[in-house]
Amino acid sequence: MNDVPRCDRCNRKLKDPDSLSRGMGKTCYRKHQAYVEKFCISLFDADKKPKPQRQRKKREVAP
Numbered sequence: 001m002n003d004v005p006r007c008d009r010c011n012r013k014l015k016d017p018d019s020l021s022r023g024m025g026k027t028c029y030r031k032h033q034a035y036v037e038k039f040c041i042s043l044f045d046a047d048k049k050p051k052p053q054r055q056r057k058k059r060e061v062a063p
């Protein structure tokens with residue numbers, strides 16, 4: 001029972017050899033890759049320049 005390979009993200013059973021080697025399905029692998037890339041890029045950017053999210057100041061607050 002435990003030998004059934006399942007997707008690491010959605011827990012579905014894996015059939016494709018590619019998916020088996022990755023440990024997750026194609027769709028989940030894409031999402032995973034996109035997430036990793038985004039995360040790594042944001043990490044690299046953090047060294048060079050501040051994140052644009054830091055500009056979340058309450059500008060429209062009237063005094």
Ligand SMILES: [Zn+2]
Pocket residue numbers: 007008009010011012024025027028
């Ligand atoms: Zn999946």
